[in-house]
Amino acid sequence: MARDGGFFKRLTKGLSKSREQLNEKLETVFAGKKEIDEELLEELEEILITSDIGFETTQELIETARKQLRRKDINNPESLKQSIKNQMVSLLKPREGRLPIDDLPIAPYVIFFAGVNGVGKTTTIGKLAKNLKARDKKVILAAADTFRAAATPQLALWGEKAGVDVIAHQDGSDPSAVVYDAIQSAQHRLADFVLVDTAGRLHTKKNLMEELKKMCRVADKVMPGAPHEKLLVLDATNGQNALMQAKQFHEAIGLTGLILTKLDSTAKGGVILQIAHEFDLPIYLIGVGEGAEDLQNFDAEAFVQAMF
Numbered sequence: 001m002a003r004d005g006g007f008f009k010r011l012t013k014g015l016s017k018s019r020e021q022l023n024e025k026l027e028t029v030f031a032g033k034k035e036i037d038e039e040l041l042e043e044l045e046e047i048l049i050t051s052d053i054g055f056e057t058t059q060e061l062i063e064t065a066r067k068q069l070r071r072k073d074i075n076n077p078e079s080l081k082q083s084i085k086n087q088m089v090s091l092l093k094p095r096e097g098r099l100p101i102d103d104l105p106i107a108p109y110v111i112f113f114a115g116v117n118g119v120g121k122t123t124t125i126g127k128l129a130k131n132l133k134a135r136d137k138k139v140i141l142a143a144a145d146t147f148r149a150a151a152t153p154q155l156a157l158w159g160e161k162a163g164v165d166v167i168a169h170q171d172g173s174d175p176s177a178v179v180y181d182a183i184q185s186a187q188h189r190l191a192d193f194v195l196v197d198t199a200g201r202l203h204t205k206k207n208l209m210e211e212l213k214k215m216c217r218v219a220d221k222v223m224p225g226a227p228h229e230k231l232l233v234l235d236a237t238n239g240q241n242a243l244m245q246a247k248q249f250h251e252a253i254g255l256t257g258l259i260l261t262k263l264d265s266t267a268k269g270g271v272i273l274q275i276a277h278e279f280d281l282p283i284y285l286i287g288v289g290e291g292a293e294d295l296q297n298f299d300a301e302a303f304v305q306a307m308f
């Protein structure tokens, strides 16, 4: 995604709920504190745990801060806060992922978008299509959510807005057939990207996960090596539950990356630290609002800065 001047402003606005909650708690605890004592450390620990950063991640952050304290690397409340921020950046930095937009290893580059119901798959595809089109990429959308009746028109509308083609079949048809068709058309039309919208499915439903596996197999049949990305879309408002979803989708289809949406609708933005801690998967994109420009590359430093 282009990183224009408004990037940080939109990120900061998007994370305002998370930031307000975190800062409000931090202020109460840090107010009037001149030195770091056990009480401050314990209260900080509690704040981090209740900010969806997760128990284990919090333990690590606090433990490192304690070590720094013993070594006298930090010595006042402000440097303690700074230590936590720096540690968060170090934790998130290795998870920064970038889609190979201008240096595609292969074309068409086929990207699957999977996830439970309503997490923002279709919207994310629409936003991404618009961004790719703006960068002169040829994009084809595959309406492989043949399950929900309104899914195809929803994707078609995004296709229209973005000015890209949509491949669709009838409602209720086999989603794998749509995948097959879309990739073949993309090959004929020399497209750069195929963005595959899949139906929302619960990670606990075995038959639906099998269907997803089949779609992957069919993609590989038309174009060996496809899909090139299997991205899981996670809704940040789901907090902890997002971790279970990631685990099960990863086990089922072997994800290549994550997308975290609706960061603007929640105070649970800290969940990204848990996700980064648990999964060795790149976070390709984050959604911080409704507009196409609110789909952003994930930048660890900017994220932590916007969180505080």
Ligand SMILES: Nc1nc2c(ncn2[C@@H]2O[C@H](COP(=O)(O)OP(=O)(O)OP(=O)(O)O)[C@@H](O)[C@H]2O)c(=O)[nH]1
Pocket (backbone or CB within 6 Å): 115, 116, 117, 118, 119, 120, 121, 122, 123, 124, 145, 148, 151, 198, 199, 200, 201, 261, 262, 263, 264, 265, 286, 287, 288, 289, 290
């Ligand atoms: N505020 C906000 N809303 C978002 C974001 N991403 C998606 N949404 C909204 O979330 C709702 C669901 O989005 P969809 O794209 O339809 O979700 P989906 O995963 O395709 O849903 P199913 O196909 O039914 O599984 C829509 O109202 C979107 O506008 C985001 O980053 N921020």
Ligand SMILES: [Mg+2]
Pocket (backbone or CB within 6 Å): 121, 122, 123, 145, 151, 197, 198, 199, 200
């Ligand atoms: Mg959808």
